[in-house]
Amino acid sequence: MPSKNTTLIDQSTNSCHQDNKEADHTISVREENMLTLIELFFFAYRDFTEEGDEILDTFGFGRAHHRVIHFVHHYPGLRVADLLGILKITKQSLARVLKQLIEQDFICQKEGSKDRRERLLYTTQKGNELAEQLANPQIERFEKTMSTFSKEEQQTIEKFLFTLIRKNNRQDVISLMAQNGHFPSGKP
Amino acid sequence: MPSKNTTLIDQSTNSCHQDNKEADHTISVREENMLTLIELFFFAYRDFTEEGDEILDTFGFGRAHHRVIHFVHHYPGLRVADLLGILKITKQSLARVLKQLIEQDFICQKEGSKDRRERLLYTTQKGNELAEQLANPQIERFEKTMSTFSKEEQQTIEKFLFTLIRKNNRQDVISLMAQNGHFPSGKP
DNA sequence: AAAATATGTCAACATCACTGACATAAATTC
DNA sequence: GAATTTATGTCAGTGATGTTGACATATTTT
Structure with a gap:
């Protein structure tokens, strides 16, 4: 028997109602796919x-x-x-x-x-x-x-990353990159 | 005249040789493109x-x-x-x-x-x-x-993110996502 | 019984971010 | 020319997130 309740688990074990059905718990396939992408994005950045x-x-x-x-x-x-x-x-x-x-x-x-x-x-x-x-x-x-990836696929990827940037910030990014002759959607 | 030299600029202004030509400074177009992508990746994650x-x-x-x-x-x-x-x-x-x-x-x-x-x-x-x-x-x-994006382009993007993950870690990611029936390269 | 494993905990520390206020120098506006 | 705005630097204090290394506990495995 534990001499002291150092962790929080002992009491909460029984009361861990992790999945009560009050709320609508259904996640659409589309949302699940997005979550997968979100996680891939996290892992990619992490590495x-x-x-x-x-x-x-x-x-x-x-x-x-x-x-x-x-x-x-x-x-x-x-x-x-x-x-x-x-x-x-x-x-x-x-x-x-x-x-x-x-x-x-x-x-x-x-x-x-x-x-x-x-x-x-x-x-x-x-x-x-x-x-x-x-x-x-x-x-x-x-x-x-x-x-x-093919040239076209590479353009897709570039466009993808650019589209993830907040609308408000896109022009700033373009302006910055223009200094080096770079534009998110290929060269002028 | 500044009473105290609080910034570092005054002395270093003249000695700011920011671009001496000792090293090979040329960056290939390919490398420049990669740097652009890297920055887009940064901005995308930031936002x-x-x-x-x-x-x-x-x-x-x-x-x-x-x-x-x-x-x-x-x-x-x-x-x-x-x-x-x-x-x-x-x-x-x-x-x-x-x-x-x-x-x-x-x-x-x-x-x-x-x-x-x-x-x-x-x-x-x-x-x-x-x-x-x-x-x-x-x-x-x-x-x-x-x-x-089209279905095919979406697959390209998913593959892109997955490929950015370090080789060593890819199997871990797959294993994790498999718990939810998700795989980086589409459903089984 | 001994070793390995999963977890939790402690103390001490570094980096990176924040807020808000204030100072300086230079440019702009009145 | 004086007042305002702008670009930058700086100060003091705080908090979040990360690190290392050592150690404790319960449990499983050998």
Whole structure:
């Protein structure tokens, strides 16, 4: 017999009415399929971030550093405000991560030429290397995956991901990517 | 003139050699396309979790609670060890969240019938309601997105997400989903 | 009886996120 | 030129989520 009721199970075992039939419990096949997709999406993202995390650990960095360095590397000259809009985090959250990356010489700042209040962000050589080191496994993973699909199917996938983005945010994403000549629905 | 050099910019402005040409800096079109996809994947996931987070806030819960309650709801009778394998977090991280959910009567435990060490997890009525409240926006979003694609395209998308999962983990995902009669590549 | 397993728990810690307020410098507007 | 707005940085405090490692308990397996 347990000397102390440390877990919550003993009393609740009998009262665990996990499935009473009061509410309509039926889930349509369509909903079930969506739940499956939702789970696949979760698993895909879980594994997608895994490799990067391992590399980041060796630098004492976290996923936030990855995101910052990725976007600064891929869109050199980004302003702080741009990053805030991309990552959808608060200024304070970004500041901490950014400060570390600047102090450790992964990212550097330049005054805006037109507006001198702006701090344009660039990766240093050191930052470029880290960015590429982090990007490579992800690029490889996507290349491997995408190579199993036809051109048309690849377009479908691109459209799928784009459509998952909230309507309000789609234009922002397009504008950002346009800087690099990239558009969600293929090149112009 | 600044009384104190609070930012790092003043000195580094001139030394911001963000793009020296020592390393091979060329990125292939293919790699650029992959980076675009990677970003779309990031944005899609960012927005995908947003709605749920708002609901969770009203309960004082976070995304971790969402994940736990989702999987327990969708796979009733899950063991703690199963959840650890699904979420890929440590026992301690899960314990904290699970404890709250059990104490607040969203999740209940039952002894395993064959192995009495096991704590089989189920959602209570209260838990069912929260799970559905959280799932609905995601289901809707996916339904809306998927409805813009043909049956074949939908299969492509499903295959895409599944292929993004690490090889080592694919069988686990299949096994899990098989419990509900779901398979990544359509029904048997 | 001993070993392995499933679970729970503790202490200590790191990262990443939040809020709200305030400071500075530069650009814009009146 | 003065007032306002904008872009950025900073401070103090807080909370959620994750980590490691050690240990306890009950139960099953060997």
